Amino acid sequence: MSIKQISVFLVNKPGTLKNMTGVLAAHDVDLRALSLAETKEYGIARLVADDTFHALNVLRDADFVASVNSVIAAEVPDEPGALDNLLQIFAEEDVNIEYMYSFVLSGEDKSAGMIFRVSDADTAEPKLRNKGLRILSQDDIAQI
Amino acid sequence: MERYYQKDIECADRASIQAIQDERLIKQVRHVWEKVPFYRHKMEEAGLTPSDIHSTADLHKLPFISKDDLKDQYPYGLLGKPLKECVRIQSTSGTTGKRVVAFYTQHDIDIWEECCARAIVAAGGTDEDVVQISYGYGLFTGGPGLNGGSHKVGSLTVPTSSGNTDRQIMFIMDLQSTILCCTPSYAAYLGERMKEMGYTPDQIPLKAGIFGAEAWSEEMRTDIEKTLGIKAYDIYGLTEISGPGVSFGCSAQNGMHINEDHFIAEVIDPETGEVLPDGEYGELVFTCIDKEAFPLIRYRTRDICYLTHEKCSCGRTHVRMSKPKGRTDDMLIIRGVNVFPSQIETVLMNNGYAANYQIIVDRVNNTDTLDVHVEMTPEMFTDNLGEIQERQNVLVDDLKSMLGLKAKVTLVAPKSIARSEGKAVRIIDKRKI
Numbered sequence: 001m002s003i004k005q006i007s008v009f010l011v012n013k014p015g016t017l018k019n020m021t022g023v024l025a026a027h028d029v030d031l032r033a034l035s036l037a038e039t040k041e042y043g044i045a046r047l048v049a050d051d052t053f054h055a056l057n058v059l060r061d062a063d064f065v066a067s068v069n070s071v072i073a074a075e076v077p078d079e080p081g082a083l084d085n086l087l088q089i090f091a092e093e094d095v096n097i098e099y100m101y102s103f104v105l106s107g108e109d110k111s112a113g114m115i116f117r118v119s120d121a122d123t124a125e126p127k128l129r130n131k132g133l134r135i136l137s138q139d140d141i142a143q144i
Numbered sequence: 145m146e147r148y149y150q151k152d153i154e155c156a157d158r159a160s161i162q163a164i165q166d167e168r169l170i171k172q173v174r175h176v177w178e179k180v181p182f183y184r185h186k187m188e189e190a191g192l193t194p195s196d197i198h199s200t201a202d203l204h205k206l207p208f209i210s211k212d213d214l215k216d217q218y219p220y221g222l223l224g225k226p227l228k229e230c231v232r233i234q235s236t237s238g239t240t241g242k243r244v245v246a247f248y249t250q251h252d253i254d255i256w257e258e259c260c261a262r263a264i265v266a267a268g269g270t271d272e273d274v275v276q277i278s279y280g281y282g283l284f285t286g287g288p289g290l291n292g293g294s295h296k297v298g299s300l301t302v303p304t305s306s307g308n309t310d311r312q313i314m315f316i317m318d319l320q321s322t323i324l325c326c327t328p329s330y331a332a333y334l335g336e337r338m339k340e341m342g343y344t345p346d347q348i349p350l351k352a353g354i355f356g357a358e359a360w361s362e363e364m365r366t367d368i369e370k371t372l373g374i375k376a377y378d379i380y381g382l383t384e385i386s387g388p389g390v391s392f393g394c395s396a397q398n399g400m401h402i403n404e405d406h407f408i409a410e411v412i413d414p415e416t417g418e419v420l421p422d423g424e425y426g427e428l429v430f431t432c433i434d435k436e437a438f439p440l441i442r443y444r445t446r447d448i449c450y451l452t453h454e455k456c457s458c459g460r461t462h463v464r465m466s467k468p469k470g471r472t473d474d475m476l477i478i479r480g481v482n483v484f485p486s487q488i489e490t491v492l493m494n495n496g497y498a499a500n501y502q503i504i505v506d507r508v509n510n511t512d513t514l515d516v517h518v519e520m521t522p523e524m525f526t527d528n529l530g531e532i533q534e535r536q537n538v539l540v541d542d543l544k545s546m547l548g549l550k551a552k553v554t555l556v557a558p559k560s561i562a563r564s565e566g567k568a569v570r571i572i573d574k575r576k577i
């Protein structure tokens with residue numbers, strides 16, 4: 001049930017991120033979430049798209065090196081302490097977070113989404129779900 | 145069973161080869177003395193006349209000609225026949241950016257194409273094969289040379305030229321091409337692309353590849369052979385001497401047979417010009433003994449290799465040259481250490497990466513710096529920055545043990561390294577600018 005994230009290698013030069021988003025835009029890929037991790041010379045853009053395989057194909061055709069991996073997307077209610085509660089659950093279930101980033105969920109309740117990269121998304125997910133976390137599926141992502 | 149295009153000459157005994165060379169050399173020296181003032185001046189300067197050359201044993205007396213001479217004599221200074229008898233030129237940009245223009249009579253084209261035909265047959269080619277030529281056509285000799293050779297063998301020739309990878313793959317699969325001719329780096333790229341598209345080696349109809357025009361390592365050969373399911377053969381040549389087919393690999397895959405009935409090879413010490421014995425690395429020098437329009441005598445190729453007259457298991461008797469390990473002008477001296485691009489290629493291949501790299505040498509505060517740019521590949525990439533940095537560090541360590549000096553490794557975007565006529569620009573030496 002985990003969702004697919006695409007990681008893309010980018011060199012730290014002016015315009016490289018724009019090149020990537022340009023390719024995606026030209027092929028009507030809708031981004032749901034995007035985050036960047038970088039060193040001085042290069043970085044990784046991580047993104048969640050409405051259609052993962054379409055996005056991956058257009059990026060590779062445009063000569064980007066990109067890979068796909070599973071991440072957990074969880075809903076975080078718009079209330080004080082929500083993220084803290086959520087991280088508490090991860091701690092209780094002994095799920096180690098490699099990195100996380102947030103994205104916006106539409107809807108009236110103004111809740112946010114968080115993407116978590118954990119060492120093993122498939123075993124972590126049922127544990128988190130049992131604790132009452134609302135975990136988003138690939139379909140949920142496509143429909144945002 | 146080994147097959148030959150011209151068995152009589154390819155497997156001739158040493159004495160016959162010697163006799164052909166002696167006769168043709170004497171004739172050629174007389175020819176250039178009469179027809180090319182440049183040669184006459186050079187010989188006069190050395191105190192020589194054609195009557196001093198009795199056999200190949202006298203070859204070492206003749207002066208060398210260098211790439212700079214070609215530049216000075218550009219375009220017509222070395223012509224050995226009236227233009228009226230010339231039917232073609234081919235041209236190449238030297239590493240220094242100066243163009244070389246070589247001329248051919250119909251006889252010269254025939255010799256060249258015959259050499260390529262020998263290479264194709266040595267790679268198993270027959271008139272039943274489909275030979276796809278993915279070398280560039282045009283001024284570059286790769287496409288036209290192999291094209292002519294393939295015609296002579298009677299193979300079905302598919303002149304795709306270079307580039308347009310998806311179309312290349314379509315032709316390989318649709319026409320069931322059996323022999324692929326291109327640069328080794330392009331073969332590696334085609335292989336990767338076909339693998340990505342889901343083709344397994346046994347689905348790919350190719351059985352052999354004839355690869356040349358740039359340096360490649362044994363690791364790269366193994367890699368290409370595995371992904372495409374072929375046997376990979378070397379071919380060597382240079383526009384100045386004719387083009388591909390000056391020498392070619394055989395079933396032994398251990399050096400390339402030089403077509404000695406047309407070209408005499410010597411290996412010299414690049415510093416002293418002294419001729420070196422078999423087995424010693426030095427600069428390769430060629431003398432064209434029966435070319436008419438562009439008859440180079442003792443031309444210094446700048447390629448570093450060695451020769452061997454040892455018997456080859458394929459039955460051919462012509463001398464073999466090792467795959468050049470670099471060029472005298474590619475050989476970089478960095479902090480007093482000799483560095484060849486092929487060593488860097490080997491490190492990358494050993495780590496399972498494509499050899500897409502560029503070497504940037506500079507001098508900062510009177511110290512040479514070596515920066516190796518490596519194009520990111522799917523094999524090197526992970527979603528974890530720390531792991532990418534770890535892989536980068538492994539490359540730094542491996543380069544240090546291979547080269548004996550510390551290099552910086554910079555990861556760059558795929559396909560971002562500049563290419564010139566299909567060949568990647570491997571070296572940028574800013575110390576010279």
Ligand SMILES: [Zn+2]
Pocket residue numbers: 394395396401456457458459460
């Ligand atoms: Zn042989």
